[in-house]
Amino acid sequence: MRFVGGKFLHLIVVILAVTALTFAMLDLLPASAAYAVAGANASAHDIAAIQEDLGLGDPALVRYGKWLAGVLRGDLGVSLVSGQPVAQAIVSHLPATVELVVLAQLFTLLVAVPVGLLSAWRVDSRFDRFCSTLGFGLTSIPSFALAMVLVYFLALKLKWFPAVGYAPLSAGVWPNLKSLFLPAVSLALVEWVILMRVLRSELIATLQEDFILLARAKGLPAWKILLQHALRPSLFGALTVFGLQVGNLIGGAVIVEQLFALPGVGRLLLAGIFAQDFAMVQGCVLLIAVAYVAINFLVDAGYGLLDPRVRRGGFARG
């Protein structure tokens, strides 16, 4: 219980810090949301009226206080630009992001874990060196460049997948998966390398342990030694990296979302920043901060699942 309470306090501190900083940053920008609302041909008088209308004339601290009070009542405010409630906008952009993250991290796991296991089992083998070289090559290419190559071959040439656009789940599972496949793969192509390298190095250390020698002395086959004995104690670093990757993708897959025209949270945030739509930006930042802290919480709980020694110490690593 103390663990949960501590995490909750942590959440509040993180949210206050992040939203206050975002607010301050938006306030420092010279332009104002009123320009975006008023349009290109508005007069100075129009803009002043809109400023007044949106409450942008108040000092920044007052506006932040008002926003915060709204959040506590469960009201994230309305978009300054479109008038749409922020909560509604986020909810409508969430499915694309969540699906993209889940699919990308699924592909990441599916490649990183087997490759990590095989590379660590035979360090410096041809397979190990091939995968390491390939991995370093992939991480040094930006994911959008890879995405464009994928789009060119798999979407434009072979026409297996749509090049852009998002089909929601309501349009059917298959079209939905097809529309997310290329974006997820372009993210996973970069992400798996990091996860694999972390898992590989931790596995190499675990495989030197006496209990692995004892498992071999029991006559167990290699796959049992790897999966039943070596994998679980080697997952700490990978779990940490995995959590960071998920958190990062929730707001940070913006380039891939933009490239594939996916209506995700990253794009919503970016549009909000361009329009000086502080209510929208704050809403997105709030979501990302909550997601980060929640993932962090799950990762800490995961350590306890991985290792009973952590459990006894009341999440000593957390």
Next chain:
Amino acid sequence: MREPLPLLVVDKLSVHLPCGDRIVRAIDEVSFTLQRGQTLALVGESGSGKSMLCRAIMGLVPGRALLPAPGRIVFAGQDLGALKASERAGLCGRRIGMVLQDPLSALNPVMKIGRQIAEPMRHHLGMSRDQARERSFELLRAVGIAQAETRIDCYPHQLSGGMRQRVVIAIALACEPQLLIADEPTTALDVTVQADILDLLARLQQERNMAMILVSHNLGVVAGRAHETAVMYAGRIVEQAPTDELFARMRMRYTRALFDAIPRLDDPAQAMLTAIGGQSPDLAALPDGCSFAPRCARAEARCSDQAPTLVSDGHARHRYACWFPCAVGANT
């Protein structure tokens, strides 16, 4: 009278480890035989090749290690070198059990001990989960763990060091092996439980008529617990004899030095511990002559020119490798 077919024959076994452009001779032409139900003690200082020898018998040498001809390991009439890797793994844990030095690191920290004991039985004997669990209770009781019913669901960190070593022994015994290799089974343990574990091993060995290889750096540990003792230095066996005979008539100065290094209760309180001077030799660049010569008080020119080979003492299967052995009966 013909001797019965030995359980284990190690014949001119060498293990070489390539290390850069040098070759480390971890084991150099070691030969011995072990009869069923007998205990052979391997004694020597750290780095003398005892553990590597155990691992070679188990087939667990590092991947880059070379086992040059004509070295052979014959277990129950089977040349282990001729077996496929899978057949070899079929012997490990089933007919040959192993106990490692440090019970704190020999058990998987994230797996309940019940599963770790059951594992070889499920794998080799095809037992069901319940059968293996029943048998695990018996094994835990056999190795002297009280309250087996609750302890079986413990994780290793919830048990003491001595208890964990008992669990490791239970794992080694799970499939009723014919040979038990105990690699320094008490070195990492509290002095108060060392004797318990050694007595337990001796009792189990007699009850089950197992052969045992008992490795130690402490000659005192093997006294009275091994039928035969082989003393190792720099990857070779340098003296070997029935244990009583060895203690009565040590011929090698190295053996005597190991013996003198055992602290004794009747030593005066502030007495310095006796150590063997010098360092063990570089196994990648062994001298031409006797490898112990640089540290031997009685070494002469011949010792550094010509390596002595194991010769018979002509008395009770006592063999040693020294040009100028200690005089029989001389206790200095």
